[in-house]
Amino acid sequence: MAERTTTGHRAAPEHTHPDDVPVLAALAALADPVRIALVRELAGSPVWTRSCGSFDVPVGKAALSHHFSVLRGAGLVEQRDEGPRRVNRLRREEFDARFPGLLALVLREE
Amino acid sequence: MAERTTTGHRAAPEHTHPDDVPVLAALAALADPVRIALVRELAGSPVWTRSCGSFDVPVGKAALSHHFSVLRGAGLVEQRDEGPRRVNRLRREEFDARFPGLLALVLREE
DNA sequence: CCGAGTGTTCGATGAAAACCATACACTCCG
């Protein structure tokens, strides 16, 4: 209702630090095939090079956007606006410090 | 249908070895508050001492039975029939060998 | 052999989550 001042995608994405993420949330975030694919593909690319739309997953834009939102909320991904596109970074060190070995586990079997 | 020869709970529970468990399944199994509680409580008890009904979780028997089924399928729990009750064992070594650190992650914060 | 205790199965219900199509916001380039 109302409050439609500026609802674009330029609101500076909300990030959650891995330290503030419960284990359950981390596991839930990774317990999805699409999100696992995103994380793996992201891990195989240089930092800040992959825009959201550049991933090879079988879902539409809306669902994709939602998945990235979940990954952000789990402290797995950091996003930055670069021109018209939103580029991503896997929070390797930070996430691994909070959940040692978890990321390695997911990446170990691509 | 039919096939109702022996549907009790004495059919020797089907077990899945951790080695045969996909990462996704392991994560999905642990991405549930009740199952996490079961695993933690089980980890804090001597082996083969806890029957299914002896856990302090806020769900009925049916749901509980289902949760144990999931844990078995993820290679997390082994069950054995002991008289009228079914006792449990956490597959620490085996599961940790397959998914190093994952169990520790869940147990680290009780 | 019956009854209490234990756990599984079935069917149904409700809530959560994934998904899509559409509409919109923002950036850039021509």
Added chain:
DNA sequence: CGGAGTGTATGGTTTTCATCGAACACTCGG
């Protein structure tokens, strides 16, 4: 400034999953 490219928000559908109640199977102790 207008259009193409990119991502988000919303609303509604579908699927998935946790849960319950009830019926059943099994074991053991009177």
